[in-house]
Amino acid sequence: MPRAMKFFHLIWCNLKRKKLRTSLTLLSVVVAFVLFGFLMAIKQALAGGVNMASQDRLVVRHKVSIIQMLPESYQARMNRIPGVDFATHQTWFGGIYQDPKNFFMQNPVVPDEFLKMHPELVLPPDQMQAWLKTRTGAIVGRKTAERFHWKIGDKVPIQSTIWSTAAGSRTWEFDIVGIYDGAKKETDTTPLFFRYDYFDENRTENRGKGLVGWYTIRVKDPTQATAVAKLVDQEFENSSAETKTEPEGAFVQAWASQIGNIVLIVAAILSAVFFTILLVTGNTMAQAVRERTGELGVLKAIGFTNAQVMVLVLAESCLLTILGGTLGLGLAWLVISHGDPTGGLLPLFSFPARDLLVGFAISVVLGLITGIFPALQAMRLRVADALRRM
Amino acid sequence: MSENQSTNGALVRVEGVEKVFHRGTEDIHVLANLSLQVPGGEFLALMGPSGSGKSTLLNLIGGLDRPTKGSVSVAGEQLDQLSDHRLAAWRARHIGFVFQLYNLMPVLTAERNVELPLLLTHLSKAERQKHVETALAVVGLSHRAKHYPRTLSGGEQQRVGIARGIVTDPTLLLCDEPTGDLDRKAGNEILDLLQALNREHGKTIVMVTHDPHASVRASRTVYLDKGQLSNEPVK
Numbered sequence: 001m002p003r004a005m006k007f008f009h010l011i012w013c014n015l016k017r018k019k020l021r022t023s024l025t026l027l028s029v030v031v032a033f034v035l036f037g038f039l040m041a042i043k044q045a046l047a048g049g050v051n052m053a054s055q056d057r058l059v060v061r062h063k064v065s066i067i068q069m070l071p072e073s074y075q076a077r078m079n080r081i082p083g084v085d086f087a088t089h090q091t092w093f094g095g096i097y098q099d100p101k102n103f104f105m106q107n108p109v110v111p112d113e114f115l116k117m118h119p120e121l122v123l124p125p126d127q128m129q130a131w132l133k134t135r136t137g138a139i140v141g142r143k144t145a146e147r148f149h150w151k152i153g154d155k156v157p158i159q160s161t162i163w164s165t166a167a168g169s170r171t172w173e174f175d176i177v178g179i180y181d182g183a184k185k186e187t188d189t190t191p192l193f194f195r196y197d198y199f200d201e202n203r204t205e206n207r208g209k210g211l212v213g214w215y216t217i218r219v220k221d222p223t224q225a226t227a228v229a230k231l232v233d234q235e236f237e238n239s240s241a242e243t244k245t246e247p248e249g250a251f252v253q254a255w256a257s258q259i260g261n262i263v264l265i266v267a268a269i270l271s272a273v274f275f276t277i278l279l280v281t282g283n284t285m286a287q288a289v290r291e292r293t294g295e296l297g298v299l300k301a302i303g304f305t306n307a308q309v310m311v312l313v314l315a316e317s318c319l320l321t322i323l324g325g326t327l328g329l330g331l332a333w334l335v336i337s338h339g340d341p342t343g344g345l346l347p348l349f350s351f352p353a354r355d356l357l358v359g360f361a362i363s364v365v366l367g368l369i370t371g372i373f374p375a376l377q378a379m380r381l382r383v384a385d386a387l388r389r390m
Numbered sequence: 391m392s393e394n395q396s397t398n399g400a401l402v403r404v405e406g407v408e409k410v411f412h413r414g415t416e417d418i419h420v421l422a423n424l425s426l427q428v429p430g431g432e433f434l435a436l437m438g439p440s441g442s443g444k445s446t447l448l449n450l451i452g453g454l455d456r457p458t459k460g461s462v463s464v465a466g467e468q469l470d471q472l473s474d475h476r477l478a479a480w481r482a483r484h485i486g487f488v489f490q491l492y493n494l495m496p497v498l499t500a501e502r503n504v505e506l507p508l509l510l511t512h513l514s515k516a517e518r519q520k521h522v523e524t525a526l527a528v529v530g531l532s533h534r535a536k537h538y539p540r541t542l543s544g545g546e547q548q549r550v551g552i553a554r555g556i557v558t559d560p561t562l563l564l565c566d567e568p569t570g571d572l573d574r575k576a577g578n579e580i581l582d583l584l585q586a587l588n589r590e591h592g593k594t595i596v597m598v599t600h601d602p603h604a605s606v607r608a609s610r611t612v613y614l615d616k617g618q619l620s621n622e623p624v625k
Contacts, residue, residue, distance in 0.1 A: 006509055006518075013497040298493045301454055302507045302554070303482020305475050383454045387489070 025284040029324025032277045037332020039266045040355040045346035053249035056222040060215040063242040069211035083228035088113035091213035095158035105191040108199035120183040127178030135198045139178035141189030163203045282370040289374035297386025310379035317371025325363025402428035407460030422617040433588040433595045435608035442614045444598040452564045482510045486555030490567035492547040494539040501535040504553045525553040545576030565597040581607045
């Protein structure tokens with residue numbers, strides 16, 4: 001490789017030959033890879049929850065729709081089902097903090113059960129104790145806390161779009177008693193959780209009293225998850241609120257699928273983009289070789305082999321796409337590292353390292369594909385014929 | 391008529407060479423049963439009218455093309471026996487080319503153009519730089535090393551071309567109409583240089599030219615007409 005670097009200057013100078021053409025082609029490659037980065041981040045945000053889903057957790061929701069509620073009394077029955085370790089519930093609060101675009105999830109939960117169910121949320125023990133002691137207490141994820149500059153001890157008003165307080169107001173006040181972190185980098189630390197007992201006491205809608213949004217069940221044996229899910233649904237069959245129980249991963253997947261098959265949509269968009277780039281870059285390289293027929297003949301005359309000339313053309317093509325790809329991926333990474341651009345709708349918005357590497361690999365493959373035909377053309381040039389075209 | 395020459399010490403041997411080009415259904419016979427020998431250290435001028443086959447013969451000697459019949463050997467190497475890959479490597483080591491239109495890379499400086507053949511060697515960067523400086527000094531263009539071809543005159547560009555042709559110290563220097571695109575003054579400077587390379591550095595040179603003023607600089611001139619070689623000019 002180091003010996004091959006002596007040809008870099010020749011390759012680089014040939015690339016700079018037509019500055020405008022090269023710049024425009026480079027720009028189109030950069031844009032394509034910026035788009036790649038953003039689409040990967042969106043895919044990660046929408047489908048990443050699936051990866052974080054636990055193998056030993058099931059989600060139980062109303063069979064008709066997630067927005068239909070389930071009785072709180074179901075919890076005791078669930079705890080008695082064979083294979084169930086324990087169950088806990090959450091409810092959709094639908095709150096707004098100051099402005100609707102400041103979206104983040106806020107759910108009432110039973111604190112100790114909830115944190116036992118979600119060990120990926122790390123809360124210091126003293127803050128846990130504070131939460132247990134404070135009825136109006138809430139814990140918030142580090143991302144949201146930093147976003148709004150909240151600290152422990154702050155009083156935070158949140159306006160619910162669904163639930164009113166006993167005083168008839170839609171505004172609920174919470175005391176921040178804890179800030180939790182994620183055990184893994186991909187853990188969502190945007191939601192706020194507050195105490196269910198405070199919520200249930202104060203909500204006024206009669207139809208809501210004693211009802212919860214959904215349950216999460218920890219199974220004793222993950223290999224029996226499917227069987228346990230069936231038992232849960234059987235338990236509540238023919239009741240007024242029949243259930244649909246599924247692994248947490250499938251539940252999260254279903255959420256993302258509401259938008260459509262995210263992976264397929266992303267793949268379709270990227271295929272169209274990269275195909276266009278292939279044509280643009282391929283055209284640039286084909287023109288470059290056509291213009292330089294005589295010079296390629298001179299290189300062969302002075303001793304460059306057919307293979308060396310072919311590799312020079314391929315290297316030029318790859319340099320163009322790798323440069324554009326690296327710039328595009330770098331730019332995307334820089335912007336994405338600033339976090340969710342939607343203000344909370346995509347809490348897991350990040351550019352995974354794996355996708356960065358995939359992007360880089362694509363830039364190399366793009367260079368090879370766009371360069372191969374002009375390279376073969378250069379390889380096949382007969383020296384005497386090429387020199388006549390100088 | 392073939393060239394009669396002693397075979398002792400012949401660096402270049404062309405024996406019974408024919409070259410036919412196929413253009414569609416037409417066969418164009420450019421060289422016919424041609425034989426030529428060039429001793430080491432000779433400055434040979436190859437003259438003839440346009441279309442006589444001069445450049446074709448030069449290409450065969452330089453391994454840029456293969457004869458339809460016959461053989462070409464240079465420094466004992468039978469060129470028609472070599473594969474394309476080995477022929478390229480052979481050219482890199484043994485042949486220096488000087489072209490009528492200089493054929494410099496416009497995107498490279500003079501010194502980078504001269505360095506091109508050295509990229510095919512195992513010389514280090516420092517060693518390559520030394521060879522380039524020497525070659526440019528020989529042609530009197532050290533002060534123009536960092537200049538691009540577009541800022542050089544025709545004569546200067548041709549001198550860079552010659553520097554490129556000699557930088558690897560090749561066995562044979564092949565020049566195809568080296569003064570064809572230059573005015574008289576610049577042309578004479580180039581011919582002075584080629585003569586100096588031959589007389590002072592012992593370079594074997596085969597130069598194709600249609601200009602009698604250029605051919606008198608050579609130690610011997612042969613004439614090509616209708617694919618046949620002769621010692622006498624074509625009347």
